């Protein structure tokens with residue numbers, strides 16, 4: 001379910017089984033959201049997280065697929081990369097014993113529901129590859145036409 005509020009914000013409710021990052025990217029593309037703040041809560045499973053290793057200019061990746069985890073906090077943004085929406089998000093996840101872990105979110109499957117709120121920036125930040133660190137970072141922030 002996707003709802004645009006009167007305040008130019010979006011409430012996106014994803015169902016069990018949907019891929020979080022790829023679905024959000026598809027919605028951003030469909031709705032032409034090229035800049036905005038993303039926050040959310042819910043529950044996830046099959047979560048692939050990353051921790052960036054600057055010396056290697058690459059992520060250490062790990063998949064957590066042995067349980068369903070509370071999505072305590074999804075925090076990120078949608079920007080544009082090569083003219084298309086690009087979502088950069090980090091997540092804090094909780095286990096049944098109430099311990100937490102988290103990191104850069106590559107992908108996850110919605111385990112119960114995911115309630116995501118997107119607030120457009122009103123600008124369209126552009127990412128370009130930054131050779132010094134090995135990532136596409138925000139380098140320009142053109143005003144939305």
Ligand code: ZN
Pocket residue numbers: 088089090104105
């Ligand atoms: Zn990150």
